[in-house]
Amino acid sequence: MREILERVRAARPLIHNITNYVTVNDVANIVLACGGSPIMADDFEEVEDITSICAGLNINIGTLNRNTIPSMFRAGKKANELGHAVLLDPVGTGASRHRTETALSLVKEIHFDAIRGNSSEIRALAKGIGVMQEDGRMVGGGSTKGVDADAADVITEETLDAAVTFAKAFAGVTGGVIAITGTLDLVADVAQCYVIRNGRPEMGRITGTGCQLSGMATAFLAANRGNPCKAMAAAVCAMGLAGEIGWANMQPQDGNVTYRNRIIDAVYCMTGEQLEKGAKYEIR
Amino acid sequence: MREILERVRAARPLIHNITNYVTVNDVANIVLACGGSPIMADDFEEVEDITSICAGLNINIGTLNRNTIPSMFRAGKKANELGHAVLLDPVGTGASRHRTETALSLVKEIHFDAIRGNSSEIRALAKGIGVMQEDGRMVGGGSTKGVDADAADVITEETLDAAVTFAKAFAGVTGGVIAITGTLDLVADVAQCYVIRNGRPEMGRITGTGCQLSGMATAFLAANRGNPCKAMAAAVCAMGLAGEIGWANMQPQDGNVTYRNRIIDAVYCMTGEQLEKGAKYEIR
Amino acid sequence: MREILERVRAARPLIHNITNYVTVNDVANIVLACGGSPIMADDFEEVEDITSICAGLNINIGTLNRNTIPSMFRAGKKANELGHAVLLDPVGTGASRHRTETALSLVKEIHFDAIRGNSSEIRALAKGIGVMQEDGRMVGGGSTKGVDADAADVITEETLDAAVTFAKAFAGVTGGVIAITGTLDLVADVAQCYVIRNGRPEMGRITGTGCQLSGMATAFLAANRGNPCKAMAAAVCAMGLAGEIGWANMQPQDGNVTYRNRIIDAVYCMTGEQLEKGAKYEIR
Numbered sequence: 001m002r003e004i005l006e007r008v009r010a011a012r013p014l015i016h017n018i019t020n021y022v023t024v025n026d027v028a029n030i031v032l033a034c035g036g037s038p039i040m041a042d043d044f045e046e047v048e049d050i051t052s053i054c055a056g057l058n059i060n061i062g063t064l065n066r067n068t069i070p071s072m073f074r075a076g077k078k079a080n081e082l083g084h085a086v087l088l089d090p091v092g093t094g095a096s097r098h099r100t101e102t103a104l105s106l107v108k109e110i111h112f113d114a115i116r117g118n119s120s121e122i123r124a125l126a127k128g129i130g131v132m133q134e135d136g137r138m139v140g141g142g143s144t145k146g147v148d149a150d151a152a153d154v155i156t157e158e159t160l161d162a163a164v165t166f167a168k169a170f171a172g173v174t175g176g177v178i179a180i181t182g183t184l185d186l187v188a189d190v191a192q193c194y195v196i197r198n199g200r201p202e203m204g205r206i207t208g209t210g211c212q213l214s215g216m217a218t219a220f221l222a223a224n225r226g227n228p229c230k231a232m233a234a235a236v237c238a239m240g241l242a243g244e245i246g247w248a249n250m251q252p253q254d255g256n257v258t259y260r261n262r263i264i265d266a267v268y269c270m271t272g273e274q275l276e277k278g279a280k281y282e283i284r
Numbered sequence: 285m286r287e288i289l290e291r292v293r294a295a296r297p298l299i300h301n302i303t304n305y306v307t308v309n310d311v312a313n314i315v316l317a318c319g320g321s322p323i324m325a326d327d328f329e330e331v332e333d334i335t336s337i338c339a340g341l342n343i344n345i346g347t348l349n350r351n352t353i354p355s356m357f358r359a360g361k362k363a364n365e366l367g368h369a370v371l372l373d374p375v376g377t378g379a380s381r382h383r384t385e386t387a388l389s390l391v392k393e394i395h396f397d398a399i400r401g402n403s404s405e406i407r408a409l410a411k412g413i414g415v416m417q418e419d420g421r422m423v424g425g426g427s428t429k430g431v432d433a434d435a436a437d438v439i440t441e442e443t444l445d446a447a448v449t450f451a452k453a454f455a456g457v458t459g460g461v462i463a464i465t466g467t468l469d470l471v472a473d474v475a476q477c478y479v480i481r482n483g484r485p486e487m488g489r490i491t492g493t494g495c496q497l498s499g500m501a502t503a504f505l506a507a508n509r510g511n512p513c514k515a516m517a518a519a520v521c522a523m524g525l526a527g528e529i530g531w532a533n534m535q536p537q538d539g540n541v542t543y544r545n546r547i548i549d550a551v552y553c554m555t556g557e558q559l560e561k562g563a564k565y566e567i568r
Numbered sequence: 569m570r571e572i573l574e575r576v577r578a579a580r581p582l583i584h585n586i587t588n589y590v591t592v593n594d595v596a597n598i599v600l601a602c603g604g605s606p607i608m609a610d611d612f613e614e615v616e617d618i619t620s621i622c623a624g625l626n627i628n629i630g631t632l633n634r635n636t637i638p639s640m641f642r643a644g645k646k647a648n649e650l651g652h653a654v655l656l657d658p659v660g661t662g663a664s665r666h667r668t669e670t671a672l673s674l675v676k677e678i679h680f681d682a683i684r685g686n687s688s689e690i691r692a693l694a695k696g697i698g699v700m701q702e703d704g705r706m707v708g709g710g711s712t713k714g715v716d717a718d719a720a721d722v723i724t725e726e727t728l729d730a731a732v733t734f735a736k737a738f739a740g741v742t743g744g745v746i747a748i749t750g751t752l753d754l755v756a757d758v759a760q761c762y763v764i765r766n767g768r769p770e771m772g773r774i775t776g777t778g779c780q781l782s783g784m785a786t787a788f789l790a791a792n793r794g795n796p797c798k799a800m801a802a803a804v805c806a807m808g809l810a811g812e813i814g815w816a817n818m819q820p821q822d823g824n825v826t827y828r829n830r831i832i833d834a835v836y837c838m839t840g841e842q843l844e845k846g847a848k849y850e851i852r
Contacts, residue, residue: 020324026825028590040590043633050664092323095323096330096333099333253550306596346608347610348611382611490597
């Protein structure tokens with residue numbers, strides 16, 4: 001994993017983020033922390049120009065709206081045309097019809113090098129795509145609870161085998177990498193699936209750790225174009241490892257906001273060697 | 285107060301926030317810190333769906349705009365229909381005609397279980413409603429200075445009796461709980477008024493402590509539907525107590541941003557017992 | 569510099585910010601930290617009312633969009649009419665045609681007491697204005713790399729003389745103060761140029777230190793109407809000094825997010841005397 005991070009630090013890729021206004025500051029700071037350079041721009045009039053000067057595009061539908069949705073499509077198509085790394089974070093897919101339909105349309109019209117969500121979001125997306133393809137086998141029936149994964153969808157050691165099969169199959173359908181993050185993290189393309197065991201459950205008590213990971217992962221993808229699955233896996237390991245390091249630095253009176261700070265700080269301080277040693281994964 | 289907080293922790297209510305982009309990240313993190321689960325969504329196309337899966341709705345007009353105002357009305361009406369807890373934070377009411385009129389229309393068209401603002405905002409709202417009702421007695425003549433209370437409106441020990449009477453009367457008019465926060469905090473329904481003396485003046489040097497309180501209070505209301513006045517009072521006590529705990533943890537070089545972090549952290553770490561012991565209030 | 573800061577603390581100027589949603593929370597907190605009072609409002613219906621009750625207006629185009637652009641013009645004209653301090657932060661000028669054109673139109677239609685940007689943004693702006701004036705001499709040919717200055721544009725000791733001449737000349741064209749910040753900071757009016765050597769290179773690894781400075785500077789300008797060049801220079805020195813103090817407070821595991829917090833905290837704790845002693849500048 002070492003070389004993946006080191007390439008980000010060397011390339012300093014400029015990342016265009018069309019993202020939500022909730023966690024946008026943390027996303028910008030974690031992109032900087034990992035070695036990238038973020039730019040946030042969502043107006044229809046400028047997204048093509050902005051994405052053209054960047055190396056990667058991160059589309060996050062967390063607070064999608066009538067103005068930003070057309071910008072997502074326009075930027076996504078331009079980034080595809082230019083061969084840039086493009087990632088989708090389908091925040092809250094399944095929580096509203098509008099959100100689900102937007103995510104599905106994005107997946108239909110834009111090629112994503114990677115899609116990263118929690119298990120409910122990814123299942124809701126797969127279900128929708130399954131419907132579109134009239135292919136019942138992959139339907140996961142995700143039941144999104146807002147922006148967090150529903151307990152019923154969480155991947156456990158018991159459901160791991162099925163989840164790995166599902167992730168690979170879904171990756172095959174999208175032609176990109178599928179990352180399903182939670183207690184256990186899966187990062188799959190059609191041929192292989194990283195099963196990652198970094199991270200801490202307390203990360204779920206911070207808003208936007210998923211968004212942060214998506215921003216950072218776009219930088220990892222942009223700086224490692226030849227190996228998207230490993231790049232995505234490295235980003236997931238880095239985020240989880242930062243969660244572990246940040247937690248070890250917690251003081252008795254600290255809570256979720258300080259934990260958020262310590263995680264991004266841990267990414268900032270992380271060396272390639274630290275990531276290499278700290279990454280806990282197997283490939284299936 | 286103990287059981288109020290413990291019910292939030294047990295219920296983990298999903299809270300729909302239509303709020304400003306200034307303090308939204310802090311609002312999300314404090315909702316998580318107190319035990320709730322936040323979702324921010326403000327597009328007209330999805331607010332009904334989102335509010336339907338939630339237990340509470342927090343409407344904050346801090347950066348209201350042409351897109352989000354119709355969403356506030358739509359979500360509010362849906363939440364009323366479903367019997368969800370609904371709170372209004374009329375940020376900056378009195379600072380612009382547009383803001384005052386929007387707040388007044390919201391109060392006219394939606395039932396709010398609670399309205400929380402500083403003394404200037406609440407007085408500007410009461411004045412507007414008084415005008416609407418042609419009832420001169422309650423007119424408070426608030427003179428909002430931006431988003432902070434004007435010095436002339438601040439509740440002191442000298443003006444407390446009149447303020448308690450005002451708060452109860454205004455609560456009677458709205459049919460919900462009125463929370464006026466500042467140096468002294470009042471939480472009233474038509475029959476009773478909590479006078480709360482938690483908090484620190486330095487909390488006014490942080491952006492968004494009011495917004496944070498409103499987000500947390502919505503979670504408290506949602507998890508304690510039978511007792512909105514006590515739920516709101518508990519949230520106000522919890523915020524003030526967190527301000528005291530956070531201040532006690534301050535180091536010499538710390539300033540307002542670290543203070544913000546320490547306050548949300550203190551909510552995260554707060555036990556029911558701590559709140560029970562630390563809450564300083566009387567009921568009038 | 570001491571009296572400049574002390575006047576901000578005494579006047580507590582209310583500052584209207586039409587700014588981006590990425591760094592808005594940090595901007596609000598730094599305005600509070602330096603002694604001002606921030607209000608963020610960008611809806612066309614209310615920006616005139618809001619700016620009327622304020623002492624200064626900070627226009628930042630970081631996430632400009634179809635709704636906020638007309639608000640920037642409307643608020644700017646009103647603030648000009650009222651004789652308020654008005655500052656422009658032309659974030660990312662040069663990164664998209666839309667952004668450059670918007671910044672140029674703002675400069676054409678509104679008088680700015682100060683414009684603050686990095687060297688690429690200011691050069692792109694000067695180039696555009698030069699084109700408008702068909703005056704080739706001042707064309708700087710800035711090549712913006714997203715929201716960060718391009719390496720080719722960075723002011724060094726070698727290029728300092730030329731940069732000072734450029735800054736004064738550009739200030740002469742705009743009739744306001746020009747602040748170009750980076751490794752070396754220049755603050756110029758037509759007659760003089762402060763060359764400032766406060767700050768740390770690591771500030772560039774935090775999102776929004778420029779935006780924060782612009783917010784703080786607007787408060788400095790508003791509270792020191794008679795001396796905009798010195799007010800702007802004091803704000804630049806204060807930001808750089810806070811960067812030095814914040815860095816001295818860093819612990820081994822700290823990263824860019826904690827550094828951001830420590831910088832704003834340092835502004836909060838900064839005394840006039842500290843600024844007087846710590847400010848490193850010469851006037852050319």
